[in-house]
Amino acid sequence: MSQILSGPVPKRxxxxxxxxxxxxxxxxxxxxxxxxxxxxYDPLNAxxxxxxxxxxxxxxxxxxxxxxxxxxxxxxxSRYSLLISLASMAVAVSIGSMLxxxxxxxxxxxxxxxxxxxxxxxxxxxxxxALMLIAxxxxxxxxxxxxxxxxxxxxxxxVVRAQTFLVMSSGYVEQAKxxxxxxxVLIWRHVLPHAVAHVPALATLGLGTAxxxxxxxSFLGMGPQPPTAEWGLMLAEGRNYLRNAWWIAVWPGxxxxxxVISVNTLGRYWQAAFEGKQP
Amino acid sequence: MSVESTFTSxxxxxxGHSPLSALGGRxxxxxxxxxxxxxxxxTLSFISVYLAPGDxxxxxxxxxVRTPEIEAAIRAEWGLDKPLYLQYLHYLWRxxxxxxxxSYLLNTDVSALILNQLWPTxxxxxxxxxxxxxxxxxxxxxTAHRRWGRRxxxxxxxxxxxxxxxxLGIVLLSVFSFTLRWFPVAGDRSFSSLVLPALSLGLxxxxxxxxxxxxxxxxxxxxxxxxxxxxxxxxxxxxxxxHALRHAALPAxxxxxxxxxxxxxxxVITEQVFGRPGLGKITVDAxxxxxxxxxxxxAIFSAxxxxxxxxxxDILYLLIDPRLRGGDDLxxxxx
Numbered sequence: 001m002s003q004i005l006s007g008p009v010p011k012r013x014x015x016x017x018x019x020x021x022x023x024x025x026x027x028x029x030x031x032x033x034x035x036x037x038x039x040x041y042d043p044l045n046a047x048x049x050x051x052x053x054x055x056x057x058x059x060x061x062x063x064x065x066x067x068x069x070x071x072x073x074x075x076x077x078s079r080y081s082l083l084i085s086l087a088s089m090a091v092a093v094s095i096g097s098m099l100x101x102x103x104x105x106x107x108x109x110x111x112x113x114x115x116x117x118x119x120x121x122x123x124x125x126x127x128x129x130a131l132m133l134i135a136x137x138x139x140x141x142x143x144x145x146x147x148x149x150x151x152x153x154x155x156x157x158x159v160v161r162a163q164t165f166l167v168m169s170s171g172y173v174e175q176a177k178x179x180x181x182x183x184x185v186l187i188w189r190h191v192l193p194h195a196v197a198h199v200p201a202l203a204t205l206g207l208g209t210a211x212x213x214x215x216x217x218s219f220l221g222m223g224p225q226p227p228t229a230e231w232g233l234m235l236a237e238g239r240n241y242l243r244n245a246w247w248i249a250v251w252p253g254x255x256x257x258x259x260v261i262s263v264n265t266l267g268r269y270w271q272a273a274f275e276g277k278q279p
Numbered sequence: 280m281s282v283e284s285t286f287t288s289x290x291x292x293x294x295g296h297s298p299l300s301a302l303g304g305r306x307x308x309x310x311x312x313x314x315x316x317x318x319x320x321x322t323l324s325f326i327s328v329y330l331a332p333g334d335x336x337x338x339x340x341x342x343x344v345r346t347p348e349i350e351a352a353i354r355a356e357w358g359l360d361k362p363l364y365l366q367y368l369h370y371l372w373r374x375x376x377x378x379x380x381x382s383y384l385l386n387t388d389v390s391a392l393i394l395n396q397l398w399p400t401x402x403x404x405x406x407x408x409x410x411x412x413x414x415x416x417x418x419x420x421x422t423a424h425r426r427w428g429r430r431x432x433x434x435x436x437x438x439x440x441x442x443x444x445x446x447l448g449i450v451l452l453s454v455f456s457f458t459l460r461w462f463p464v465a466g467d468r469s470f471s472s473l474v475l476p477a478l479s480l481g482l483x484x485x486x487x488x489x490x491x492x493x494x495x496x497x498x499x500x501x502x503x504x505x506x507x508x509x510x511x512x513x514x515x516x517x518x519x520x521x522h523a524l525r526h527a528a529l530p531a532x533x534x535x536x537x538x539x540x541x542x543x544x545x546x547v548i549t550e551q552v553f554g555r556p557g558l559g560k561i562t563v564d565a566x567x568x569x570x571x572x573x574x575x576x577x578a579i580f581s582a583x584x585x586x587x588x589x590x591x592x593d594i595l596y597l598l599i600d601p602r603l604r605g606g607d608d609l610x611x612x613x614x
Contacts (some may be wrong), residue, residue, distance in 0.1 A: 120319040123582045127544030128562070135566045135574040136331050212443045216548050219445055220563050239449060239552065246453045253446030260441040 018269055021262035028259055031078040041069040043076035043229040052245040062247040064238065066227075070247060073229040074255045080230040081256070084145055084223065085210035091149025093203050096156025097196050103157065104164025104195065105187065114157065122154040126209075127216065134222050144223040148213050152206055159202060164195040201274055204267030208260045215256050231256050306594050313590040318371075320582045324575045325370050335359065341384040341570040349383055356380055379576035384568050389576045392561060400557035403476055403549065404542045410481030411538070415488035419527065420519050423496040432489070439486035444545045448479035448552040465554030472555075480549045484541050488534055495527030502526070532596055536589040543581050 031038060047067035055062045061070040103114040121129065130147035137143040167173060168191060176190050215232030217223050224230045226237065231252040238249025331338055336345070336353050343349065353359070357380075358366050373380065379389035418436065422428035439447075455475060456464045463472045499505065500523050508518045547559035558577060565573035 116315075116319065119316050120323060123316050123320050123586050124578055125540035125544040125581055125585060127547060128578050128581050131547070131562060131566050132574055132578045135569060135571055136327065138569070139567070208441060212441075215443055216445060219548060220551060221567060235446060235449065242449065242453050243457050246457070249449045250446075250453065253443065253449060256446060257438070257442045260443075261437060264437065264441055 017265055021265040024258055024262045028078055028082065031075045032082055035075045038075050039072040041072040043068065043073045044227050052241065055247065061251045064248045065241050070251050073234060074252055077229040077231045077234060077252065080224055080228065081211060081214055084141060084214045085207055087145045088148035089203055089207050089210050091145065092152040092206065093156055093199060096153040097160045097199055100157040100160025101164055101195055104161040118154045118157045126151040127213065130217060139222045141224050144217055148210055152210065156199065156202065159198050160195055163198060164191065167191050167194045201267055201271040204263060204270060208263040208267065211256060211260050302597060305597060309590055309593050313586045317583060317586050321371065321374050321579060324579055325367055339383065339571050342568050343383045374579065380572045382570050382573050384570040389572050393558065393576060393580060396556060396558050396561050399555055400546055400559060402473060403480065403557065404546050406473055406477035407481035407542055410477050411485030411488060414482060414485035415492050418489040419492035419496050420524065423493050424500055436486040436489050439482050442483055444479050444483045445548045445552045447482065448476065448549055451475045451479055476549050476553045476555060480542065480545045484538055488531055488538065491534060492527050492531045495530045496523050499523035499526035529600060532592060535592040536585065539585055539588050543584065
């Protein structure tokens with residue numbers, strides 16, 4: 001890519017928001033990898049004597065209806081919420097980009113078929129498509145990943161297909177053809193990297209949506225089942241105790257929102273940086 | 280011949296191929312492609328029932344107890360003793376007549392069930408749509424090209440767009456229903472029970488629309504025509520509301536499909552948060568009870584709403600912006 005750029009690359013300014021986002025995601029990563037180092041409570045062990053306590057020095061964010069520490073459950077819950085969203089994005093990115101590349105390279109009837117199929121999938125609203133798939137497969141973590149992943153395939157297919165068209169008709173590919181490169185080398189070494197160039201930024205922004213989707217579906221009871229600590233599930237359980245203990249439902253939502261804001265900030269920043277603009 | 284085409288040296292429209300008939304042709308083509316997508320969606324639902332593991336009777340019956348009478352009823356309804364292509368044609372015919380079959384779990388007619396539950400969901404999504412559009416227009420018009428205004432608004436919009444709508448609903452409930460007691464906690468009795476659900480559903484969508492609208496508005500305000508209007512002494516608000524907003528609205532219109540999908544999806548969860556009756560409630564109950572006829576019907580119905588609305592918007596787009604009438608379909612060409 002660098003040889004195409006002419007002139008000096010403008011110096012990038014990292015904003016405070018960017019720094020905060022990176023810092024928060026670092027904390028989330030710590031929570032995913034080493035939850036036991038961040039909290040000495042057990043996320044699943046009920047302690048009815050300490051149920052529904054407001055925040056204190058012992059329990060920073062209070063305790064839930066069974067006396068479990070809310071902060072601890074948020075820390076342990078990050079693993080489910082994040083890994084489900086990441087896995088579903090991985091499904092969407094790999095299948096979506098492959099279909100897009102295939103459509104862009106094949107043109108003709110195959111392209112027409114893939115594009116129409118993608119149109120049909122995106123005619124169903126995301127969440128309803130995921131619910132439909134779960135109705136067939138039943139609730140559960142794996143099925144949730146699959147359902148969310150399939151629902152976000154279309155946008156990757158569309159972007160990669162359009163980008164493949166653009167790259168295939170560009171001057172450098174034409175020149176590479178005159179060098180007598182085989183189709184395989186041409187596609188793998190010269191077309192593919194540029195065709196999927198937009199995907200990382202798109203996937204980061206998609207991850208934000210996927211985190212909300214994961215939480216939403218497990219809020220409805222379609223994902224991990226109680227007593228698992230998962231952010232959407234915690235919200236659903238806390239919904240019933242709003243009158244007496246608002247913190248049970250509110251804090252997991254804060255965790256979701258902060259994570260999504262951080263991911264979106266990063267995604268936008270990368271997108272802007274990729275397009276050569278200052279964010 | 281209008282002034283515009285003489286100046287822009289476009290090829291004259293050929294005789295017998297007037298711009299109006301081209302417009303009509305494009306509208307017909309758009310409607311046709313929408314119908315094609317719907318047909319494929321219905322076919323997809325048919326195929327998925329047949330490809331799913333397990334036999335069809337136990338798939339459709341959900342968690343209902345299996346009796347010979349119910350099994351016979353399903354066999355008769357789906358024509359399981361006939362060849363596959365007849366079953367398919369029969370299915371298409373039924374859906375075309377708005378007959379989505381029976382829910383064996385609830386022992387009711389699915390179409391009647393959906394029609395019964397449609398009104399509360401329609402009220403909710405319509406009010407949420409109003410909330411999101413009003414929010415977007417107010418935010419965009421008030422803060423476009425204003426340094427501090429757009430900074431504050433930008434942060435607020437990022438916050439709202441990143442907030443799960445159901446969590447916003449829980450916070451609103453906790454503040455306005457449980458603490459301040461301004462609004463009812465659950466149910467669907469009066470207009471006041473609709474306010475919080477519509478806010479929590481509409482604001483997140485409105486935030487994204489506001490961002491697109493403001494970008495469009497700022498571009499429009501940089502155009503020479505905005506400067507000319509200012510020079511004429513037209514006041515700022517009029518320039519923004521009456522002149523620039525029209526230009527800004529066009530890119531925002533492309534979000535309609537996304538907006539409708541988001542509202543339909545969000546309504547499912549919002550109804551659950553606020554304990555409201557509606558399509559979302561029956562969908563969640565149907566998924567958890569494996570009541571497949573209801574799930575398929577809701578999915579096809581929402582695809583129908585989505586396709587009809589986006590087709591209407593595309594046609595509206597053609598009518599608003601004459602530049603799109605000629606040439607190729609903008610949304611189809613890779614660029």
